[in-house]
Amino acid sequence: MSRQMLKSPVWHGDSCLGEAEVFPTRKHQRFQFPNNEIRIARFSPPSERCPPLSIIHTISPFSVLCKVQSLSATDHSPIYRLYLSCFRELKTAIVLSGDEELHLVAMPTKADRPPCFWCCSVPTGLYNSCLWMLNLRCLAIVFDLDETLIVANTMKSFEDRIESLSRRIDDEDDPVRVSGMSAELKRYLEDKALLKQYAEKDSVLENGKLLAVHNEEVPLPSAARETAVRPVIRLKDKNTVLTRINPEIRDTSVLVRLRPAWEDLRSYLTAKGRKRFEVYVCTMAERDYALEMWRLLDPDAHLISSKQLMERVVCVKSGLRKSLANVFQDVNCHPKMAMVIDDRLKVWDDKDQPRVHVVPAFTPYYAPQAEIANAVPVLCVARNVA
Template sequence: MIKSMVYYGNTSIGEVEVWPKGDTNLGAAAWAREIRVDRLSPPSERCLPLAVMHTVAVGARCLVMESRPPKAADEPPPPLVAMHAACLRDNKTAVVPLGEEELHLVAMTSGRNLTNHACFWGYKVPFGLYNSCLTMLNLRCLGIVFDLDETLIVANTTRSFEDRIDSLQRKLSNETDPQRMNGMLAEIKRYQDDRSILKQYIEGDQVYDDGKMYKVQPEIVPPLSDNHQSLTRPVIRLQEKNIILTRINPL
């Protein structure tokens, strides 16, 4: 066991005791003496963070971290306890960047029913992997991997959205399992939202998303060969939704 200080950014939020697990050598880890939390992860809407970690972590749990007991009975709890409560409440993890990896601190409830106490389990994952996995779980969508030898585009039109919505609604009318029904309703809602965005683009070359207006920006497409001319496309990129809106034939 080693004693360490936890920081959120540059602010000290509490002293902790850290126990290594598995093959972890905390004595050789410079970051273990000052554990610097950079941010909290996005909330997990479907699975507990611990369940996600069992799927994406490079190895098993690498450490257990607990807040040190107060020196006096009337001593106020450190900010670390508030962060622990927020992680439990919102299904978030505390993220410690470690170069090409991230240490995710998963808030755990204490089996000893201690008050003003924080307990975290630590897992190492490749940088960005937890967020990517969380996005797919929250949206109930799997990622698509393409052969890098080919340039492929997954495109949707108004007609394709309508066909998918109709197909799901027909399946929904015959479904009796509540969990499957909820999944279908969520998928229909996503298609309807995407169709609404596409309709805005078609009608006005602009879209509203989360109260913000996005207008088309001209983007030049280089010619495929000397026999082709360059093409200018009207494009709207919604980065947070991974959506690109354009016209197949902009002329």
């Protein structure tokens, strides 16, 4: 701490609690409280698990601006009572300064010394939101969609994949590889036939049974009370859903394969009566597509409520990398309080890559038994962290 000292009155509401000495740190020698007054606007909620300083160092490192020390060392002074309340209850006194909160953190002090606080700067609202998550033992979890939780195909993408695979089979001499690719091609052809039936007739023939669409009402995120009606067929035994991104345009029909054991993972995220994670989605897909894919994964909106949907499903523009700063730009959550589940690492900003838990890509056509042979990677990662 620097030895340059200022004196400032300490206020809580309309009550003056006394005067304190302010010692700015060497990195912030010009720091001064607004109007040279320490006006406490409110207190943070008590921390149930972590000392306030450790929380601040996690979400806003190197943010100590100054030391605040009472001019009075008596046990009965108002500042001492403020200090004791903050120290015992693991809470901070908050001074407002523009778009930042100045948190006064009560520090351990020798019995014969005046009470002492460290003043730390934190973006407004960030401390309370992270404290709330820590008290609940809850983290943020960010999911990718395509090839992490789902694989989706349109008629066009099926045709492109079938054409490409057919050419590779024609050029391949190894009978073992030809056999594997032929099995993959068969699975593509079967699903393409299902999608064709759905797109043309709003029904599919599955195991000799004709299954018609079920019209599902979908709230429109951009409208307060309006809903759209989507024709949907759910083949639960195959973890497959047929849907239409734009209900009015049949060419937007999509066949979606859901990653096996997603239901187990979804239940686990909110198991035992407590919310283990605050859930977000970050994808490079278009918004209408992303919102419908997430609706198929979370049909009852247990993981992301309909009110939170627009801010929690984040779509990254083509050519840009994903970033947690972008995911959390409209909400108060710090990247250090988050983990990411994605099948690719390099699509994320360098600084966020340590938070990314890379899982094997979901490949239901190339390796359909891979998900059954072992515990689902997505589920394992979430359980290990929780």
